[in-house]
Amino acid sequence: MDGVYVPLITPFAADGSPAWDVLEKLAFDLLDAGASGLVALGTTAEPAALSDAERRGVLDVVARVCRERGARLLVGANTPAQLAEVPPDAAAALTLVPPFQRPGEDGVVAHFAALAAAAPVPLVVYHVPYRTGQQLSAAALRRLAAIDGVIGIKYATGAVDADAVALLADPPPGFTVLCGDDVFLSPMLALGAAGGILASAHLETAAFVALADAWRAGDAARARPLGRRLARLSAAAFAQPNPTVIKAALHAAGQIPTPDVRLPLLPAVDGLAPHLYGSLLE
Template identity: 35%
Template sequence: MQSLIGTGVALVTPFNKDLSVDTEALQRIVNFSVDGGVEYLVILGTTAENAMLSAEEKELVIDTIVKTNKGRLPLVLGVGGNNTLEVVNELKTRNFADFEAILSVSPYYNKPSQEGIYQHFKAIAEASPIPVILYNVPGRTSSNMSPKTVLRLASDFENIVAIKEAAGDLVQAMQLLKNKPQDFLVISGDDMIALPMVLAGGAGVISVIGQGFPKEFSEMIRLGLNRKVDEAFKTQYFLDECIDMIFEQGNPAGIKEVFHYLGIADNTLRLPLVNVDEDLSKRIESFVKKSIKKD
């Protein structure tokens, strides 16, 4: 899965002031990411406010991104949930002709055991017509997919090709990197430790900040993959201030504020999410202005 090496970006869903999906802004975001040099696009992940979109709106988002992308970059679609039968049904009924892989989150809220997580992804692997990227994000799911479970799935199912590892635990990531099958990809789900994970043997990142600063962030990851460490960390240390800020009051509130100051999309969110406060907004504005001057 060479197409999944480098920087993927988990695209936001921009809204108009009336809370409808802003398809024109979404087109601008896609083109901004593509022109900025990222390697692939991730549709309907957590950053897309997926939980607040209707079924019809999800199809609108998918259709807009596919048509705007025009085959330029590989596409990954978020297909996951905590109802295994529902996820399997979607996998059996959706047309995946435009997609390279699916990204499927570990079940949230009902907190299954490690065996339950394994059986959930076993059912998904057996139903999916395209490769599967596991997604471990304990901060949202309230359960950690252990390295043992991940490695078991990677060994048992050829179409489970990667994991987006977002536990924020570099030691856990290194356990995966040390023991994984040769062709299995460990992809960072945390922007702040993406470069260290790459230098430890990771395949790249599925990023939030990467869509706001695609040129800088994707180049940093490529430098890391090419072991140009000093150059890569120079960019890391420039961006880390903003990485902290965009998650300070929740995702995607922070990255939407970046787009607002870049003039690409409005910063409207849907409840229960709300905008960042005035202090954080001003700090993000200052960083965006600084980044523009730097270019």
């Protein structure tokens, strides 16, 4: 499960419908640029704003591309009903820590144990406490790692914190730690993370892959300046609600037909897209 995974946007046509051919081409382009795999129906895809038919269409397109390229597919799926729709050949489901309820660490562990027992594919825990409201200690993360069928974590706490350091200092066997905060990718890789799930990698996929490869090879002299540059890119990409800036940059580059997003998101305010569009031309 190591490497760079890109959580795909859902591009929209001028009439507001998903641009299926554009989604397919974008998926192929990202894999051809070196991404290890793709995430379908992650947060970046705006899944809550898609109809059931649109969600199935996104999953069908991305799954087919991954099969054709022999790439790993992760699917955003948080409920038993959603998990039942994940293709059995997917590498994993990306499953959010229960949001809003704040069930405590014991409740989170019990929740994932129940989901993993019934899921058709392994689970990657999506830990993003500034969205869910639920903190998890390093000890709780190790309990999750011990569940049969839980194979990794998207770690997105908004910091390179003490729990990340403790987890990566002695990683559980067979448990993959993927950075989920794009701006912290380089330090997380330096600590031993296996890769990342990175919306910013829509823009400079090959550079993000090169950064992961450099840290894996122990080439700090190459990794540090590249990591600093990509951290600045990621900070710009997330300066407004994701994926608005990324869509604006891809549209400016002619890669998607519109920069449109669906409510409750609003299109990015002008100013950042030209800088990010320039990064696509480097």
